[in-house]
Amino acid sequence: MTVEARHGQAVGRQQLSEDVAAYVRELIISGRARPGDFLRTEPIAKAVGVSNTPVREGLLILSGEGFVELVPRRGFVVSEFTKQDVRDLFWAQAVLAAELARRAAESITDADLERLREILADHQRALAAGDDEGTVRYGHEFHRCVNLAAGSRRLATMLTSIVRQLPNRFYNDIEGHTDDTMESHPKIIDALAARDAARAETLMREHIMSGADELVATLAKQGMWSDG
Template identity: 45%
Template sequence: MTETQQGRRRPQLSDEAAAYIRALIMSGELRPGSQVRPETIGERLGISTTPAREALQLLRVEGFLELVPRRGFQVAPLTGADIRDLFRAQALLGGELAGRAAVRVGPAELAELSALHHELMAAAARNDTGLLEEKNHAFHRIINHLADSRKILWVLGLTVRYVPRMFYASIPGWQQATVEDHGKVLDALTAGDANAARGAMEDHLTHAGELLAEHFDARIQGEGQRTPA
């Protein structure tokens, strides 16, 4: 492998590692104060310690990790309230995009969104969490790009990366909430009602944040009550 190829590959590996660690933190699997070692992350993901360490540095800049003298990287303080705040910001942005999409959506896009929604429902019925998340992501992506607002979409992207997609479908209540909430968003888009679409998307993302925050708080509280081994 050439030096140029390595230079292209390393940022991708570090970004993937950062997303993985971020998801562990947001889901509560890595609780605040936990030590995070690049060697451990590298072993889990099958990568070298260099991109793993770069990922930890990135998460330190983002505020997910702290570098403690003589102890290394540790998970920074995080609460359910923090998660609710992140999702509230996402809800406001996503709601605005949905409202704009409602006046731009056409028959072809509505047909695609409807097909995705039915595929999502079928995935939920089979408890196929991987396919469910795939269809969920595609559903939101179409709506976001329909809005044709590059700057809002860019800002939304900064908040979305904090969402632990790989763990989402395993959160209690998320599958049912996604099916029901998407149905309301689709109804508003079909009616061309910008206000209803904006409200439905805000409610959906706020609901998702509440489910994640409750899951996080319960997991942290439960682990805190365990008797040390």
């Protein structure tokens, strides 16, 4: 087998493990898998369409993130997921994204700004059409474009590892989040276009943190916590 073939197999296997991790994260954050529940390999493998090996690897990823714990001779059990955990995810995301926005304001090109305006227009059209998938995709692409414009690859990679701990669909579940996005994204573009690093940083931090308490309330209403 060639080096390229082995690399391709490794990448494919890693993606399967990531798919498993994403699936189980959503089970946990949606409350379908509760703290103390043991996670059986077979149902997860069937739901994701993979073998048992990627399931175990995906659960090990989640163990590193604190979503599950490995109990010797018994398997993986769902860890407690608290309101503070939700707020911490938003806080960490907000700190890194705000710094990337500040750096982007200092290095962004006219082509980057034009691309951001195109994404915003696509986002608005998707929202008006009731296209939930498109709304999530363009919202993600907006932030990705800002992060790339910062020219700080390692910092952006760190942010990506945090962002994926909260599945994209939960952002759409937050009451009022879409309205905030449609108000905040144009302001962020204006700050970037003006090369106003301080304002871009502040706007990005406030935009992301605005969703923390709203998501806590949404998950509580869905029965995530017993006092919800």
